[in-house]
Amino acid sequence: MSNTTTTSIKAQNKSASSSLLKKNIRKFLNNKLAVFGLIVVVFMTLACIAGAIFQVDYATPNLTSMKAAPDSAHWFGTDTIGRDLYARVLFGGCYSILIGVFCAVLSSVIGAVLGAIAGYFGGKVDAVIVRISEVFQAFPQLVLVMMLVAILNKRGLGNLLFIFVVTGWMTTFRMVRNEFMSLKGETYVKVCEAFGMKRSNIMFNQILPNVMSPIIVSTTTNVAFFILQEASLSFIGLGVADSTPTWGNILNAAKSVSVVTNQWWIWVFPGLAISLFVLAINFLGDGLRDVLDPKQQ
Numbered sequence: 001m002s003n004t005t006t007t008s009i010k011a012q013n014k015s016a017s018s019s020l021l022k023k024n025i026r027k028f029l030n031n032k033l034a035v036f037g038l039i040v041v042v043f044m045t046l047a048c049i050a051g052a053i054f055q056v057d058y059a060t061p062n063l064t065s066m067k068a069a070p071d072s073a074h075w076f077g078t079d080t081i082g083r084d085l086y087a088r089v090l091f092g093g094c095y096s097i098l099i100g101v102f103c104a105v106l107s108s109v110i111g112a113v114l115g116a117i118a119g120y121f122g123g124k125v126d127a128v129i130v131r132i133s134e135v136f137q138a139f140p141q142l143v144l145v146m147m148l149v150a151i152l153n154k155r156g157l158g159n160l161l162f163i164f165v166v167t168g169w170m171t172t173f174r175m176v177r178n179e180f181m182s183l184k185g186e187t188y189v190k191v192c193e194a195f196g197m198k199r200s201n202i203m204f205n206q207i208l209p210n211v212m213s214p215i216i217v218s219t220t221t222n223v224a225f226f227i228l229q230e231a232s233l234s235f236i237g238l239g240v241a242d243s244t245p246t247w248g249n250i251l252n253a254a255k256s257v258s259v260v261t262n263q264w265w266i267w268v269f270p271g272l273a274i275s276l277f278v279l280a281i282n283f284l285g286d287g288l289r290d291v292l293d294p295k296q297q
């Protein structure tokens with residue numbers, strides 16, 4: 001009888017989980033902007049990956065085709081030294097999307113761990129970590145990048161990733177900390193403590209899964225934020241090296257007034273790629289928030 005009851009409860013839980021998943025999927029599909037964002041993100045990401053796999057020629061200059069307008073040979077035209085812009089936008093997307101995803105995921109992991117520790121323990125531990133986060137917030141990322149470039153005397157992808165991760169965890173930290181401070185008083189947490197469960201197990205196995213929804217949404221929107229940050233820094237010459245064709249570096253070639261006015265394709269296509277991808281990420285993040293955040297139900 002006991003085994004039958006247990007089996008019945010498991011079946012009911014499984015059925016409830018399946019029903020909730022179907023409801024969330026249906027709700028997401030009803031959000032046309034979220035679906036549009038997902039399609040654009042997947043399509044652009046796969047296109048950039050395909051360009052890298054098939055090794056499109058993005059670096060070879062053609063001095064006879066400098067600043068050529070878009071045509072059948074060069075769909076997006078060529079840049080100031082004759083390199084194919086279509087190939088550069090495809091290949092550059094791999095770097096820009098990699099920067100956005102890598103920094104968003106890693107900074108969310110750091111923010112979640114620190115937020116869990118600060119929110120669960122509270123007191124002096126919480127005060128110290130909060131003060132550290134305030135110190136990082138006091139220095140703009142642009143200033144930190146300039147300091148790092150001056151100290152290391154070089155620009156590089158690793159430097160940019162390091163700065164973004166070190167300075168990008170505060171949003172997730174505050175969110176997770178607030179959730180932990182409200183959840184640590186729940187009955188199931190007190191029961192786990194009464195049974196002598198390790199604090200690390202309580203934090204990361206019992207409480208953290210209940211905070212995953214806002215973390216996922218925050219990570220998604222942070223991808224767009226870091227892509228825009230990279231593009232901004234590369235455009236002013238403080239991002240990755242010029243030899244790395246990120247979307248920001250491609251735009252960097254269009255800083256002169258003559259290029260902006262006479263060769264519109266050099267800045268329109270990479271700018272359009274950045275705008276479309278960031279907009280799609282924001283639509284996707286809003287859709288995930290509506291589905292996963294209990295407060296939006």
